[in-house]
Amino acid sequence: MITHDDITKMLEMEMQPALGCTGPTAYALAAARCKPFLTADVNLMNIYVSPAFLKIGFGVATPGTTEPGIGIAAAIGLLGGDYTLGMEVLKPCTPQNIQKAQLMVDEGRVQIFSDGEETGVYVRAEVITNNETVITILSGKHDGIISVSVNGQEMFHNEDSLKEIEQDEVFLTPDIIFDYISHVDTKELQFLLDGYKMNLALAEDGLKNEFGLHSGRAYLRSTFQKNKVPADLFEQPLKYLPVTLDKKVQILVSAASDARMGGSSYPAMAAMGDGNQGITAILPVGLAAESYNSSKEEMIRALALSCLMLFFVKIHIGRSAAFCMCAIAASAGATAGICYLKGLDEKAIRGAVKNSISPLAGMLCDGAKNGCALKMSIASMTALNAVELAESGIEVGYFDGVADNTLEETVNCITDIANKSMDLLDELMVNSILLKEERKRKKCKTI
Structure with a gap:
């Protein structure tokens, strides 16, 4: 049964500052989470999203630019984002980051795919270099990073916090x-x-x-x-x-x-x-x-x-x-x-x-x-x-x-x-x- 303290905790966790539309922010966060594991220049970044999340990012601009779209949001997150800031991942981004991100998109090094098998909030960022392929999966919540893997080896896994919140919410x-x-x-x-x-x-x-x-x-x-x-x-x-x-x-x-x-x-x-x-x-x-x-x-x-x-x-x-x-x-x-x-x-x-x-x-x-x-x-x-x-x-x-x-x-x-x-x-x-x-x-x- 949900308690008074549970509700207060829920308010604290679910009412959080977010910079920009939380669709593009989620793409940026997933991409930024890959960055600490990269040891070489990025050749390609693939972003897979659920159909619901494809429409979310199609027509909205990423903070600092009037450019709409999933690709630019993910590229800015990868090049200038800080995943430790959660929904404010784009806060440290500079005009130079945005300029480089736009170039990355223009060069065709960011590809977007709709994953029809996924529903709701879902983003999978796949960043490929000469040395590694880093994959981050965000699911369930706009800041819900549940998995990070490098060359097929999972380096991070966490689904417990989301399940705990959902159990409280039911009541x-x-x-x-x-x-x-x-x-x-x-x-x-x-x-x-x-x-x-x-x-x-x-x-x-x-x-x-x-x-x-x-x-x-x-x-x-x-x-x-x-x-x-x-x-x-x-x-x-x-x-x-x-x-x-x-x-x-x-x-x-x-x-x-x-x-x-x-x-x-x-x-x-x-x-x-x-x-x-x-x-x-x-x-x-x-x-x-x-x-x-x-x-x-x-x-x-x-x-x-x-x-x-x-x-x-x-x-x-x-x-x-x-x-x-x-x-x-x-x-x-x-x-x-x-x-x-x-x-x-x-x-x-x-x-x-x-x-x-x-x-x-x-x-x-x-x-x-x-x-x-x-x-x-x-x-x-x-x-x-x-x-x-x-x-x-x-x-x-x-x-x-x-x-x-x-x-x-x-x-x-x-x-x-x-x-x-x-x-x-x-x-x-x-x-x-x-x-x-x-x-x-x-x-x-x-x-």
């Missing part, structure tokens, strides 16, 4: 979460406030600079009449944020995604290995706490509730899914956290979470990309609307599609659909990516 339920939130000493969870500040700084970077889709900047600019846009709007963006919570959430959540997907060097506080989910679960709750003049203790409890409700949903569906987990899991968290700040009881919170995840259940995860900002904006706005409806006693139920009488039954229904459709949906989405790439190559040949 996490809404009842246990609510009890924990009521009794936890908030001094144990100060790092969640740091996570809020971290994601807010990332959002500010997304407003100051033209990262990704520029959606946060567009939302901010739209709050002013065309001829009354301040000259220093994007130099001091936080100064010009609107007063209304919904617009403020939309701007900052979108901007944080713009920055993270577009190559910002600012980290995000990630949730269960995903920075966008951490942004969507944390920023709306922190902004709501400030808007409602909540106490520091109330804010911490609300942030913890948001994270744990995200965990509850994601544990069922899995760490990698064909459905957008910002829409399903992170919106569930944001909804619960905001409800807590508004003083809603447990029954209302459960109803609000159902109101949030039910209409978003069919949103596909078609990879990490600049357009994630749009989905995160929708998820955040839906969370706010779900809270508003729950305040009026409105709750979807048995006759409302994937929704059911209870939150647990609703999550079970969505989980069943997500798990049974995942392989097919991932295959179709990966095929669409490959067709786009083939079309691009054919077009280049005709020019």
Whole structure:
């Protein structure tokens, strides 16, 4: 049975800073883990990924560059990454590392393969020199290095920590979460406030600079009449944020995604290995706490509730899914956290979470990309609307599609659909990516 201390440990382990999108970060980490065993120049690096992870790296930039793709992320990790930093593996990378990595990719010394036999989070980096072949396998978690071998001899093996975490997670339920939130000493969870500040700084970077889709900047600019846009709007963006919570959430959540997907060097506080989910679960709750003049203790409890409700949903569906987990899991968290700040009881919170995840259940995860900002904006706005409806006693139920009488039954229904459709949906989405790439190559040949 999961204990109070187990839950605190889970929060500490699963809420961690991550530099860049955790898809490219995982490729970089796997490649960087090979580096200590290399004794000669690299001839070739092969990166094998599950279909789910192929789509994750296709359209998102690696920090320090606007270049999207799996190859460049892995090459930068190999040449400049430090695997001991985990999800911040790319922190020590320099412009020179990035330049050399780009050359390595341009020379065709990085090859990407989809391994159809693997599912979920899976990366295998194979680095070949004249002296050795080093293989690192990352599985289950975005920082879950489980094996390193050199010339066929395994030098490192560790799957125990992941299994231990998963065993604890199985027992996490809404009842246990609510009890924990009521009794936890908030001094144990100060790092969640740091996570809020971290994601807010990332959002500010997304407003100051033209990262990704520029959606946060567009939302901010739209709050002013065309001829009354301040000259220093994007130099001091936080100064010009609107007063209304919904617009403020939309701007900052979108901007944080713009920055993270577009190559910002600012980290995000990630949730269960995903920075966008951490942004969507944390920023709306922190902004709501400030808007409602909540106490520091109330804010911490609300942030913890948001994270744990995200965990509850994601544990069922899995760490990698064909459905957008910002829409399903992170919106569930944001909804619960905001409800807590508004003083809603447990029954209302459960109803609000159902109101949030039910209409978003069919949103596909078609990879990490600049357009994630749009989905995160929708998820955040839906969370706010779900809270508003729950305040009026409105709750979807048995006759409302994937929704059911209870939150647990609703999550079970969505989980069943997500798990049974995942392989097919991932295959179709990966095929669409490959067709786009083939079309691009054919077009280049005709020019």
